[in-house]
Amino acid sequence: MSMNETYQPINCDDYDNLEIACMHHLVLSLQLKDGEMLEAKASDLVLRKNVEYLVVEESGATRELRLDKIASFSHPQIGTVVVSES
Known part of the structure; x- marks a missing residue:
């Protein structure tokens, strides 16, 4: 995954979730777009050089x-969200 790819902002509702x-x-x-699956605690959203990132704690x-590299995420409180671009 090249970090030089143009960032594609995600849908506002997905960002809100x-x-x-x-x-909380x-x-x-x-599930990432490259097929990787992980369980991680969401801690923050940050913006660097016009690219948005989800900061997670894992192990x-x-x-x-990168938000545009996330295919979907789920939790019992919010259900399953399939990330779409804005």
């Missing part, structure tokens, strides 16, 4: 996921 997940530090089941480590 990620904000809720971060506010929910552990999300995430004691912090990781940043």
